Amino acid sequence: MTESSIIRITGPVVEADRMRGAQMYEVVFVGEDELIGEIIGLYNDTATIQVYEDTTGITPGEPVKRSTMPLSVELGPGLLEMIYDGIQRPLTELGDLSGDFIVRGVSAPALSREKKFLFTPSLSEGDEISGGAVIGSVPETKQILHTILLAPDLSGTVERIAGEGEYTVDETILWLKDDTGKVQKITMLQRWPVRVPRPIQSKLPAIRPLITGQRVIDSFFPMVQGGTAAVPGPFGAGKTVVQHQLAKWCDADIIVYVGCGERGNEMADVLRQFPSLVDPKTKEPLMKRTVLIGNTSNMPVAAREASVYTGITIAEYYRDMGYSVALMADSTSRWAEAMREISGRLEEMPGEHGYPAYLGSRLADFYERAGRVKTLSGEEGSISVIGAVSPPGGDFSEPVTQNTLRIVRVFWALDADLAHQRHFPAVNWLLSYSLYSDLVAPWWEKHGGSEWGTMRSDLLALLQKENELEEIVQLVGPDLLPEEDKFTLNVAAILRESFLVQSAFDPVDTFCPPEKQYRMMTLIHRYYRLGRHAVGEGMTAAEIQQLPVTARLSRLGPIPHEEFDSLYPKICEEMNSAFPGGDA
């Protein structure tokens, strides 16, 4: 075979000749330093390659080696608690090898080859198995039982299976005889190409909410396990804090957090906090259920493009074991920009705002990998995807936001004005929506109470009404409003300040259990109902504002949950006696 060599270099894009036989998306090693790259274009025997590391110093004439493999990730026990870059290089291990800064040409295996895991087989000799079958299991952490599954593309008869014991990920645990009689050695480690979705039996409709402990999300714009959501907002509106809050508190079994082109200090913050924070569901450190992908904005742009695929493939792997997985991608705009940058270097004809014409289909392909599914082994698993979007200038009409909105079912619009008032989470209640609210109503009625749907729509209508009244106030002043409308404005303020505002930094308020959310909603809703009745009976809005029970309704969030439970009936009673007709 004649050796391929580089003929052109421009930034992260390299062309090589004598590449006949190479395939699209095949991994290659570029130059003397063997930088990792991927083929993204072919023309006769010339290949265009995007390189995942800095290409400084590479010259034409240097060799290019083929791997004959597509870009893949390593899957197996030991993924949890890891932090990877966009192409699954383990950052902690890279740090041990090359020091505080990331240098070129250094690599380490994604999964440790030394660490041993306790494997318990669940097959016996002679069993006929096909792709996705359960081979055995490994207790990866206290809470997560890691099921070892046969790779989806294999099948055959069990010739021999390893006994219970400790094995590394590259030791053979299964000898599988295929149709032709050839025996294949199977390890706990498998590789899967990142751009190919892992196969499933079928997609199932979502049924359960993804509880996040964030009031504006759970109660007003709910997300489901297996759903898709987008969080767009200008800089400073709190996208990253929302994503962090979801990664910390949502009730998924596994979290995959993709920091795609974001800030290094933010990744450092996640790494600092997650090991010490406790999962409210399992009481284990949050890190024990988390896989981090950190490709910060100054790390190579091509690896940023790959990072979301690396993340979703790992998410699919855990989904296939029957877990509910939540993936946060912060930010999908940086991923789209990486696509644009590579596309520009390829001199492709641009679509809107310079983005490639295939932007919409790439986004759709990615979000479609979410969902609740029946896996090959018959389990039910799900992937929920929450993507942050960073629209230039906060303008939601730009292509990435618009293409995302065509696919996702939940839209949490973050608002600069709210952020300026330090109203966090700055979810704009007039713009945001969730198409899952009817779907989760039965769950809420079971776990909260039967009034959930009514209260939710009443309170959303209240906020809508506030918006209309504010416009009138802008014209005529607050004085001329009828008492009923004045009272409406007061209640809306309580709803905003007490219920919608939620401090991510307050140790109690950072996570609000659904029962408490329901009760807080009940209190405000009842106050609204009784107060309106009282206004009808002749009470003024100012008089109601002076009632001690009004002051009670502010600052409910930071009250410790147990204290709140005992306070709740008291406030209810107070309210009943404060208003005429309150016991009705």
Next chain:
Amino acid sequence: MPPLREFQSVVRVAGPILAVSGIDDAGYNEVVKVLLPDGTVRTGQVLESRKGMAIVMVFGGTRDLDCDITAVRFTGRPMTMPVSKEMLGRIFSGSADPIDGGGSVVPEKEMEISGYAINPTKREFPQDSIETGISAIDGMNTLVQGQKLPVFSGSGLPHSFLAAQITRQARVRGTDESFAVVFAAMGITHEEARFFVEEFSETGARAHAVIFLNRADDPAIERIVTPRLALTAAEYLAFDLGMHVLVVMQDITAYCEALREVSAAREEIPARRGYPGYMYTDLASLYERAGRVKGRPGSITQLSILSMPDDDITHPVPDLTGYITEGQIVLSRELHRKGIYPPIDVLPCLSRLMQGGIGEGRTRPDHANVSSQLYAAYARGRRLAGLVAVIGDEGLTDVDRLYLTFLDRFEHEFVGQKRDEGRSFDETLDRAWDLLSIFPQDELKRIDPKYIKEHYRGGTG
């Protein structure tokens, strides 16, 4: 990379870009020396390399180049700079040549100017706040060592005074230790450059400052290297020598324009307003060089200044910057017209690292609550002021009027301060309590009652 090669085969010159034929092995990002017919030498860098051709960007511009005599020497090295402790107190050009009349610096080390990304697992999360002495920053947008916090300004606004005041007053919290300053000027006027140099000299800050000057009439393309040189010097001081370094870069907009010029000359497909699609990545390669590294004592804090064309915060330069930096300080023309210095409009300002740097054991336990309450009160005051402008103040309640009083006093007494006035964290927070105490206690919804008890000075109502 191969060793020194020289070619006398320039085939095309366009804007700041030239093409050299006949070379098969130019390295990507390799440094070249361009030898002009009159003997002068300019530095350049390879932007694209292919068999038989290299595309080179020339930092000094392409004036006087020709296609016959001009020679291009490929050095076989990426761009490096010599660094040394002796750089402190010196002034360099935008290409790191000494311009203060002193001799050249004896290097202790050669460093690649493009730098390497800090491994995120090796980053220390920045939590040590900096006392800048400016209330609007310390009280509401606290700066933290290792943070990158740009100042969004406009032409004619006093950003230079503010930057100079911060560099003069900034102290590592709890100590009297000041910062080493690295100042990178990109496309600023001679007058502004002189202001900084004099300011540093007068206050004695010059002895621990390294200054790089690319002025408005210096070659525009040089601006692409100037910030990288400055950050390389800063990394040496911070991570090799363990100093706390404050990097001031002005003006990022001029830098981005140089980037656009190169991109346009290469006929690349532009993104917004003609700026290249990779500008986010490129800016990140500058801004992300701020931070702290585990186990190393020093820190790099960035305070970049950028002028927003037409005060438009959605312009690509401030917009992409805001998405990379950890917040922003925004100057307002309206406050400036009212005569308030520093004219910081706190509402669009943000410090993302503030939460970790304030509170018990760092600044004061009531800090977070006070800041949040100031924001809520000021936002409400501004909304009411807008309302009054339309419908007059007849319909206002007594509480509403308090918010209007607060608005005015906040702008003058809290935001406003003298150019030589440095306030400690305690002074800033006490001043905030003076203002908040004009409200009845139950208006202070964002403050924990225990802090109200401790600090509130108003009546009981």
